[in-house]
Amino acid sequence: MPVVTIPGSKSITARALFLAAAADGVTTLVRPLRSDDTEGFAEGLVRLGHRVGRTPDAWQVDGRPQGPAVSEADVYCRDGATTARFLPTLAAAGRGTYRFDASPQMRRRPLLPLTRALRDLGVDLRHEQAEGHHPLTVRAAGVEGGEVTLDAGQSSQYLTALLLLGPLTRKGLRIHVTDLVSAPYVDITIAMMRAFGAEVAREGEAFVVPPGGYRATTYPIEPDASTASYFFAAAAVTPGAEVTVPGLGRGSLQGDLGFVEVLRRMGAEVSVGSDATTVRGTDELRGLTVAMRDISDTMPTLAAIAPFASGPVRIEDVANTRVKECDRLQACAENLRRLGVGVDTGPDWIEILPGTPTGAEIRTYGDHRVVMSFAVTGLRTPGISFDDPACVRKTFPGFHEAFAELRSVLGDDR
Template sequence: MTLVEIPGSKSITARALYLAAAAEGVTTLRRPLVSDDSEGFAEGLLTLGYLLDRRPGVWQVQGRPAGPAVPAASVYCRDGATTARFLPALAAAGHGSFHFDASEQMRRRPLGPLTNALRELGVELTHEGAEGHHPLRVEARGIEGGKITLDAGLSSQFLTALLLTGPLTRRGLEITVTDLVSVPYVGITLAMMNAFGNPAHRDGDTFVVPPIPYQARDYLIEPDASTASYVLAAAALTGNSVTVPGLGSDSLQGDLRFADVLRQMGADVQLTPDQVTVTGTGRLRGVTVNMRDISDTVPTLAAIAPFADGPVRIEDVYNIRVKECDRLEACAQNLRAMGVSVLTGPDWLEIHPGPVRSTTIACHGDHRIAMSFSVTGLRVRGGITLDDPGCVRKTFPEFHRTLAELRASWGI
């Protein structure tokens, strides 16, 4: 059995930074993710005037429930979707003039459902380029709150941004959703809001957030379950065993359910409250899986699917077409380049087993495509080549070193 330390959760780190910035007092965050995404979020908070002290393994944030400490700022969100979606909502709850922009990749990703909801709440904002996309200007005068309706069918981050902002409004929020993907991520948001002192909850299709302020606290960030999927899949694919400590049945993250997918495929999975172990059994079965709620792990499953003993069909994942790239199409393109038979539809992907040849993977600047198909290379004669290996810095800067150490420990 090989032990692999996985860096902190990207999703939890972003939420924790928001909550710490919005809370009364000084919050200590332990084991935050240090990557391009989380650094971009922290830099955005600094630009807005929040005080952060970042030391190895421990970040401290001085909260400001009143909002940004500066009357005007221009924030560059890099490639970070949480930065680009959460920080405009945070700024809107304060007072001042705030400009937000992002990379070309992030500019292509949708923002409209969130900004339409903010407008419905009375926030004055302007899309300076394409409507519903960055760049964006927010003229903030606080948010009254109230009842709104939201379509979160493309991204649960639209709902999360509003939920996190609810306690900063004068009357709180009641948000009724007409569609929602990645439900477990909303569960993370509610659990963390509760941990920071706000009793936000779900009542059917409506999310209720009272205007009860956040309180600072000491908060430990668990390892990233989406990132863990790569090493768990590697064990299942190669017939080896790997354990990820700090990530078990007590986890907040829905993406740990990827381990259940591996179990369905024939891997041995052992889950305790504080760790998960996956052991490959030498066989991967074909499966049909609805991955609507764990869609960040779709590329991981697609990358090992050619080695199953029957077709692997992934369903209900339209939202992955509007991630860092069109992930559904990117997976199909790369699998076909390796000689694999693939069928696709608007929201599904079906992969048939067969010989896999060495090729160059088109990463499309997407960290999840790069890391997933690096796992495929463990079973390909001659391996695979990535056209953009550096894109993994978005969430796991040490990925290539970690995978190389894993290969060495397994003698691959």
């Protein structure tokens, strides 16, 4: 029975870095994810004047509740959406002039709902080129706080950024949310804020965050549930195979662990324990219709194994996946067609017919999740290759080695 060690959660690591940088004291992050996204976030903190000490198993961050230690900085956010959305918000709580830019891929991704909300709170923030996109400059003088309205229908990260800012404002925040996608990620944010000594109250569609700052702590990072989805899916498409991921169980903060319940509906055997989850493949993978609004990062994983189901797989309510690292709905559809699989799509859905994929080169669009998802397809489809296999460095630099090891073990077990 393969036991797979999954790297730390990208979402949790990014939030923990923000909280550590804003906390009063020195925070130790245990087993953080080391990838291009999180290294970029840490480097951004260093550019803002924070000390970040890094060892293989832990990072230490000197917090500055008063904001960045420097009055001017130029921060490059790489491809990281959390870096590009959270760091300008953190900088707004300080005093100084801070410029943020990002990769061409990240420049295309939207952040106008967040920057509009920051402006409504009095933050002097200017987009240098396309409105609502990087690059941007923040001329920070602290944030008074108050009430603000936010549309988080494209990304829950907009709401997370404002929630994280709340305790750093002078009066606190009351955030009225008109739409929200990927709500479990907001639950992660609130739970982590509480671990750092802050509180959040929910009043209908509003989130209320009092002022008061954060306390430094030692914070362990749990394994990444989105990354685990590829390994759970590998078991589900391999009859008799079993994969266990330790560190992800009933107490997990991450909503993406809910992907195993989708696999259960399809016929896989699933066991979620107190501190580990196991998926076992059976003789049949059934088709289904499933709304994945709350776990949309695992949509490509399901799309990649859908051809092996005995009936059509229809994935609904995932419009937000069109504004990720690429248009993931379109990328999944295009690549499945390259493999000879029948696919239909709409504005927020994709339907995949059963079939026998044939080998082809996968067009990745530089998206790590496209590569990792179709690597699972490759378990049962010889001849699959990728035009940019190295883009997995964004969240899991060692993915190909780890997946090759799993492939060899699953092959021995069959």
